Amino acid sequence: MTRPPTPDHPPVAPTGTDAARTDAAGIHAYGLTKRYNGRTVVDDLSFTVRPGTVTGFLGPNGAGKSTTLRMLLGLDAPTRGRATIGGRVYAAHPAPLHQVGALLEARSVHPGRTAHHHLTALAHTHGIPRSRVEHVLDLAGLSDVARRRVKGFSLGMGQRLGIAAALLGDPATVILDEPVNGLDPEGVLWIRTLLKSLAAEGRTVLVSSHLMSETALTADRLIIIGRGRLLADTTVDEFVHRSGALALKVVSPAAGTLAELLAGPGVEITSDTPGELTVRGTDGEHIGRTAAAHALPVFELTPLTASLEHAFMNLTRDSVEYQAAAYQADTAREGATA
Incomplete structure (x- = not known):
């Protein structure tokens, strides 16, 4: 009988017909490892993100989240291991925008272009019709500013444009890094509703975030890493319940x-x-x-029950790269200078 994969016994990368069957949908990471100048940033990381769910990708600063996302998208080559999206490594997709929509850096847009021109240029690379450009502009709430130059956009508007670009090819998989960064409350509600609707359509949704309260409201499952290693791969409810704070x-x-x-x-x-x-x-x-x-x-x-933030802090307390001392008011000094 085959033993199910666990953090201690990660899945082995399948080959041949087994690979075609198990990698047909979703995101699969097999023993991903990345070293820079002798330092291991991601260490033998294995996980699966399945269609139909919103999966939160969490970890403290320096945990290796950004490096992992870059390896998933072929921007960084792993030292060891591999990752597939929709059954192939990212570079092997003939029309990647149709398979994977990603937002890693919202400001990676020429500031002199308008939002409409930026999306139109991307659409031309994949033969995406103009109607789809108009659709994602409307979906992101940018129709009224579509002819404005991006250099005049606020942080939140830039985020909306980045999300619109990620959805341009109507992809089966969506990967977003800190998508609510810079959004106002209406924008946060919009992205929460959007992510849930994408998952409900059967898409694979992976979202990296530092906002625990928003992740608790949006995600169905969690992948949590610390110092480049897998700490948890579970549902939100199970993770909070297991924190022992009931x-x-x-x-x-x-x-x-x-x-x-x-x-x-x-x-x-x-x-x-x-x-x-x-x-x-x-x-x-x-x-x-x-x-x-x-x-x-x-x-x-x-x-x-404990909040997701409380459970996360308990799990990752030994994986935090930079720990600040607790603030204590210097009452004596304050009294002397009053």
């Missing part, structure tokens, strides 16, 4: 008595507000039955 909020006028009754080995109870408990180490059924058995009123019994 707790229950209990509101009761008899909170003190209830806390005494619930106390026991493995049970952690804290209270920052009178009449309110935060309980870890037991479940809601036990709390409810204990309260009922002693006729103690309970006004609220709510499960609490």
Whole structure:
């Protein structure tokens, strides 16, 4: 029986007919390794991004995310390993814009061109009709500024143009690096809705981001790396649940008595507000039955889970390249200079 791939036992790159069958859709990385000047930036990284889901690609600064994306897109050659998109390495696609739409650097546009001219030039390289240019301009909310030179665009408008370019070829796979960077709240909602709709159409969507709150609202699955190695490949819900931060909020006028009754080995109870408990180490059924058995009123019994940010920080704390010291106010100095 074949053992399923895990971070400790990554998938082996298939060959022949097996490769055609398993690599037919999605993104597949097999033992990707990249070294620069003797330093390993990406280290034996294997993962799969499947169609029909939004996959968040996370990691602290220096984790190797950008290098990995560049290897996926053929911009950097791996020292070892390989990656395929839609069954082929990127360079082997005869019309790559139709297969892969990518945004790595929104400002990689000639500033003297208009948005319309930029997209039209890209379209000509693949025989994409003018109607598609108009469509993606409208999709990105840029129709009204399509004839303006890009040098006058704000950061958010530049991001929208980069996303429009990524979608120009109606690609089966979309890879975006920090797509919400510079977007206003309406733009953030737009990109969130767009990514979900692309996945719902059966496309493969890989999104790198530092915004945990937005990733929690957008992504279905997560690939998390640290120091170039795979740390997690799982769903958002499972990752947060496994962080071990599951707790229950209990509101009761008899909170003190209830806390005494619930106390026991493995049970952690804290209270920052009178009449309110935060309980870890037991479940809601036990709390409810204990309260009922002693006729103690309970006004609220709510499960609490850690945020994605909390779970991410717990996982990657040993993989952070630069750690800042916690801020502490120098009250003595402030008092002396007041």
